[in-house]
Structure formats: C-alpha cells, structure tokens
Amino acid sequence: MDLNFLVIDDSVTMRRIVVNSLKSLGYSNYTEAVDGKDALAKLTGDQSISFIITDWNMPNMSGLELVKAIRSGSDRPAIPILMVTTRGVKEDIVEALQAKVSNYVVKPFTPQILKEKIDQILANLN
Amino acid sequence: MTKNMSEIFTKLNDLKNIFQFAEKIVPIIQSLIEFMQEMTPMLENINLSIEDSTNQMKQGTDRIENVTSATELATTEILDKVDEISNKLMAIEGCSKEISDKIGKKKALIQKLKEMLTGNDDALAIIDEFMEFDESSKFETIFSELGNINDDIFNITLSLQVQDITAQQLASVNHLISSVQGRLNSLINQIDKTNINEQVQVLQDEKTGIVFDPNASYTDKEGKQNKVDEIIDNQNQNQNVSQDDVDSLIDDSKKSASQDEIDKLFS
Numbered sequence: 001m002d003l004n005f006l007v008i009d010d011s012v013t014m015r016r017i018v019v020n021s022l023k024s025l026g027y028s029n030y031t032e033a034v035d036g037k038d039a040l041a042k043l044t045g046d047q048s049i050s051f052i053i054t055d056w057n058m059p060n061m062s063g064l065e066l067v068k069a070i071r072s073g074s075d076r077p078a079i080p081i082l083m084v085t086t087r088g089v090k091e092d093i094v095e096a097l098q099a100k101v102s103n104y105v106v107k108p109f110t111p112q113i114l115k116e117k118i119d120q121i122l123a124n125l126n
Numbered sequence: 127m128t129k130n131m132s133e134i135f136t137k138l139n140d141l142k143n144i145f146q147f148a149e150k151i152v153p154i155i156q157s158l159i160e161f162m163q164e165m166t167p168m169l170e171n172i173n174l175s176i177e178d179s180t181n182q183m184k185q186g187t188d189r190i191e192n193v194t195s196a197t198e199l200a201t202t203e204i205l206d207k208v209d210e211i212s213n214k215l216m217a218i219e220g221c222s223k224e225i226s227d228k229i230g231k232k233k234a235l236i237q238k239l240k241e242m243l244t245g246n247d248d249a250l251a252i253i254d255e256f257m258e259f260d261e262s263s264k265f266e267t268i269f270s271e272l273g274n275i276n277d278d279i280f281n282i283t284l285s286l287q288v289q290d291i292t293a294q295q296l297a298s299v300n301h302l303i304s305s306v307q308g309r310l311n312s313l314i315n316q317i318d319k320t321n322i323n324e325q326v327q328v329l330q331d332e333k334t335g336i337v338f339d340p341n342a343s344y345t346d347k348e349g350k351q352n353k354v355d356e357i358i359d360n361q362n363q364n365q366n367v368s369q370d371d372v373d374s375l376i377d378d379s380k381k382s383a384s385q386d387e388i389d390k391l392f393s
Contacts, residue, residue: 086342108287
C-alpha cells in the first residue's frame with residue numbers, strides 16, 4: 001500500500017526524526033505540518049494524504065483537537081491517525097481513545113514501534 | 127441648675143477619664159508609630175527585593191528560552207550532518223556495489239579465459255596465481271560494516287528526540303517560574319502598587335505560545351510504551367466499555383501507562 005503521510009509536530013527536530021524513520025521503513029511520500037490548524041488546511045488541500053502521524057502538544061491547535069476535528073467535522077472522518085506524544089499517563093490515553101485515535105506511541109519511539117503501530121492500523125482497516 | 131451642674135461634672139469626669147486613658151495610650155501609639163517607621167524601609171526593601179527577583183526571573187526564563195533555541199539549532203545542524211553522512215555512505219555503498227559487480231564480471235571472464243586456455247598449464251598457473259590476489263570476498267565485510275554504520279547513525283538521529291523532550295521540560299520550568307512570579311506580584315500588590323504587574327504581564331504573554339507536557343521524560347523508553355500498549359489492549363478487549371471501566375482507568379490516571387496497556391486498548 002502506497003501511503004502518503006501527513007506528519008504533524010511543532011518541533012522541527014521531531015518532524016525530521018519521524019520522517020527519517022518513515023524513510024527507513026520504506027515510506028517516501030509525506031507532507032509536514034507545524035500544528036493542527038496547518039494540518040487541517042493541508043489535509044483539505046491534498047486528498048492523497050492517507051495516514052496522519054500527529055504530536056499532541058502543539059500551539060494553535062493541539063493533536064487531540066485535530067483528531068476531534070477530523071473525526072467529527074471533516075470530509076475524511078475515517079483516515080488513520082497515529083498519535084506520537086510524550087504524554088503517557090492513562091488519563092491522556094483514555095482521552096485520546098475517546099477522541100478515536102487509531103493508535104498511540106509514546107516518545108521517545110523507535111522505527112520498529114512506529115512500523116508495528118502502522119501495520120496494526122492498516123491490518124484493522126482491512 | 128443643680129442638675130445642669132451635675133451633668134457638667136459628669137462630663138468633666140468623663141473627659142478626665144479620657145485624658146487619663148490617653149496618657150496611657152499615647153506611649154503605645156508612639157511605639158506603634160516608631161514600629162511603623164522602622165517597618166516602612168523594611169517593606170520597601172521587601173518590595174525592591176521582589177521587584178529585583180521578578181526581573182531576575184524574566185532573565186532566567188529568557189535564558190531558558192535561549193537554551194531551547196540553541197539546542198534546537200544544534201540538533202538541526204546534527205541532523206543535517208547525519209543526513210550528509212548517510213548520503214555519503216549511500217554513495218560509498220553504491221560505488222562498492224558497482225566495483226563488486228564488475229569484479230564478479232571480471233571473474234566470469236577469467237573463468238572463460240581459463241576454459242579457452244585448457245592445456246596451456248603455464249598460462250593457467252599464471253591465472254590461478256592472479257586469482258589468489260582476489261579480495262572480492264572482503265566486500266561482504268565492507269557492506270556489513272556500512273550497514274552497521276548506517277544503523278549507528280540512525281540511532282544518533284533517534285537519540286535526538288531528547289531535544290524535543292528537554293524543550294518541553296524547560297517550557298514546564300518556565301511556566302513554573304511565571305506562576306511563582308504571578309504569585310509574588312499578587313503579594314506585592316497587596317503591600318504596594320508597583321509597576322511589577324506590567325512586567326509580569328509581559329512575561330506571561332511571552333509564554334502563552336509554549337505548549338508542553340510537564341511529565342515529558344526521556345527515561346524508561348520501552349517501559350512507557352509497554353504500559354501504553356497494555357492500556358490499549360485492555361480497552362479493545364472490552365469493546366463496550368462501561369463508564370466504570372473508564373472511571374477505573376481515570377482513577378488510576380496519574381500513573382504512566384505502558385505500551386502493553388496501550389496496545390490492549392487499540393489491538
């Protein structure tokens with residue numbers, strides 16, 4: 001499956017690390033966004049985006065707000081969303097689940113974990 | 127008339143009592159005034175001290191922000207270098223592969239040559255001697271080492287996640303300092319109206335754009351992900367999650383979740 005990722009993080013370092021990890025896993029199609037607001041604009045403008053990897057803590061619009069916006073008010077409510085964040089307490093994870101994120105990875109992550117979660121999400125889609 | 131005189135004497139007596147009381151109270155009031163006179167410079171000192179601390183807090187938060195910017199810049203430079211090294215390694219790997227392929231083709235040609243020279247023992251001996259110098263087997267080691275270097279470089283990239291995590295920790299410290307400064311400002315406002323309020327407002331406004339996780343941590347990488355997976359596994363095993371389930375998770379919410387717990391919720 002030729003995935004086109006939307007990688008969202010306000011940290012330029014983290015965006016590069018996620019993108020490099022995706023490249024190491026063989027995925028070369030990606031777009032970057034600096035926050036949820038930017039992501040929504042890019043998602044609306046590019047219908048080829050098929051997978052979202054987002055941070056939680058971001059200015060303007062957080063990752064959680066983005067997930068809620070996509071799931072409830074966008075034309076792509078079923079797009080896979082992987083949350084990659086430092087937030088690892090149960091309260092946060094439950095909140096993310098209730099917002100319907102597809103899966104959840106805590107930072108710092110490894111490409112293996114990223115691959116595992118992407119594969120799990122894709123398997124659940126089929 | 128007698129009644130009026132009696133009232134006057136009563137009033138005079140009251141007045142006398144007041145004067146007697148005043149005689150007793152005046153030293154106390156004097157002491158109080160002296161105390162206030164001593165306290166005023168002390169309060170001014172406290173005020174100045176808080177004002178000074180407020181300014182130092184601003185400097186402190188500025189420095190922390192500078193550290194975050196500097197580490198982000200340095201990390202970007204490291205990532206640029208890592209990408210550069212990776213590209214050079216890829217070029218070396220490509221060249222080595224090309225050389226290895228050509229050596230393979232040369233060996234095939236030499237084999238053909240040997241077949242053509244069947245019976246010419248001297249020529250075959252020279253070819254065999256020539257082949258003894260063949261080092262093409264070392265390419266396997268070269269490719270293996272190049273792979274190891276690539277892995278090591280990629281691990282450096284992954285370790286740089288510490289920059290984002292540290293930046294969030296520093297933002298959390300800045301927020302804490304701003305909160306303390308706000309409290310100090312409230313305190314000083316109760317003592318005296320100063321211009322500190324404006325300074326605090328400036329500092330707080332500068333911080334509003336920073337979003338952070340106060341619990342961000344670089345340690346126990348695998349443990350954290352395992353706890354997260356566990357929560358998700360648990361959640362997914364119970365597709366019809368009751369409010370009690372959610373409440374029990376939330377009751378336990380201040381503990382970090384493992385990746386296993388998260389996986390249980392999402393699997």
